[in-house]
Amino acid sequence: MQKIKPFDHLVLILGSLFLCLPVVLALMSSTHGAVDIHSNGLYLTPGTEGWETYKKVLTHRGGFTGDVTGLLMLGNSLVMGLGFAVGKIVLSMMAAYALVYFRFRFATILFWMIFFTLLLPLEVRIMPSYQVMADLHLLNTYTGLILPLLASATGTFFFRQFFRSVPDELLEAARIDGAGPVKFFLDVLVPLSRTMMAAIFIIMFIYGWNQYLWPLLMTTDESFYTLMRGIKSILQVWVGSQIPDYNEAFALAVLAMIPPVAVVVIFQRMFIKGLTESDK
Template identity: 55%
Template sequence: MIEHRPWLVWLSHGVLLLGVLIVAFPIWIAFVASTHAASDLASGVTPLLPGGYLFENYARALGSGHEASGAVPVSLMMWNSLVMALAIAIGKIAISLLSAYAIVYFRFPFRMLCFWTIFVTLMLPVEVRILPTFEVVADLGLLNSYAGLSVPLIASATATFLFRQFFLTVPDELVEAARIDGAGPLRFFKDVLLPLSRTNIAALFVILFIYGWNQYLWPLLITTDESFYTIVMGIQRMVTVADAEPQWPLIMATTMLAMIPPVFVVVAMQRLFVKGLVETEK
């Protein structure tokens, strides 16, 4: 039995509060910088209190972008990132579910060889296979397209492995009961396995959405049309402007806006996300 002591409660809360402050302080600085004029930050010292340019800076970032860097409006870049992140997350989950289902419940030649071949691809990150992948995408005419941004990244050995491990824990009695009731393979998958996999799907969706949202190298390689720039690319272009000073208020406003979709996904799916990570019995 754990003994409750008041000083331990205060100490634990103090440590948690300190951790929150350390994590949140850079975000607060970015927000404060996004509310000031560029001249207020020219000295290199960032104020600690918000300024009076909040609506002006955010409206400019969303509406016209940063002309000096050639960046398109943040709203368009956020839309591109949203389409890419959703396509990657949904595509990875759909393909991984079907792959794991086939490996666990179907008996075909070289079944385990197929699984281990998929699993071995974990040792081949995007950076290793990026040149042949780029050549294939270019030959298919998918440069500067949403398909080119998302399709090469939707295969996931990790998600396939996790779903396979979960499917192996499903009791054989469920399979037999479904077969007795006349349920075919697709019916069993849709009515039994998908509802049981709900928390796993939610946890993977959060992780994969953030993975897709934060992609930088692949969009940088295959997009030359600014109308397909993602938000991460836009921030980098704003920082590395030529023959001009970076407009830090607009950069920080763009950074704060770029945080909204991932934070919203995490908050909205927090309960399912935690259950999907820690739940051991279904």
């Protein structure tokens, strides 16, 4: 270990300041009025209108229909994030289980096909995906929002690698102990994968939470608005001499940050464990 010098601290402090400043700016600015922000720029000090702003953002009925509150958008985003994370974990675990433990033809080819889809981002297949969902009448539903994006090459790959590192004798011991494929999966593999699941959960939750393009396409009904769209729509009201509600946009942004941060904080220890060691 190298001895830590003051310069190292300086670098760290500057680095964290650099990373934290935008968050602090957003938080502080959200407590000022829109007019103040418009005329004076961003604030580094707390203002006085924070309470009202957040209350308004959460409960004010906006949008064309006048039904969309911040709370609703927060809920929608949560559904997206949780649905993504849970769905992706379940699906990719099962896919990886099949790939690793069942001897079927073309398993390797199938795996590489799944793996290659990693190279194709959502944007490439967004039109066909939309078409399929439209044909299935799944536009403007949570199912349509979540289902098409559930297949996860990343998740499948991670779980495949993990399952391959589980010693074969464990499977054999379970077979002798009378555990069938389903029992082995549920009783042995799932508990062993806990840390892996936590790691994937964080990644996928944030991925789902941050989705913008897909909800934009899939939903026209305002009751399915997510936070990301909410922020955008606040800033879009640039009509005539109207000043956008910067404070509200900032407040929403701050709110949008809380759940991912919470997820990371809660799962952090398991996350690190999952990426570095396995519980074997």
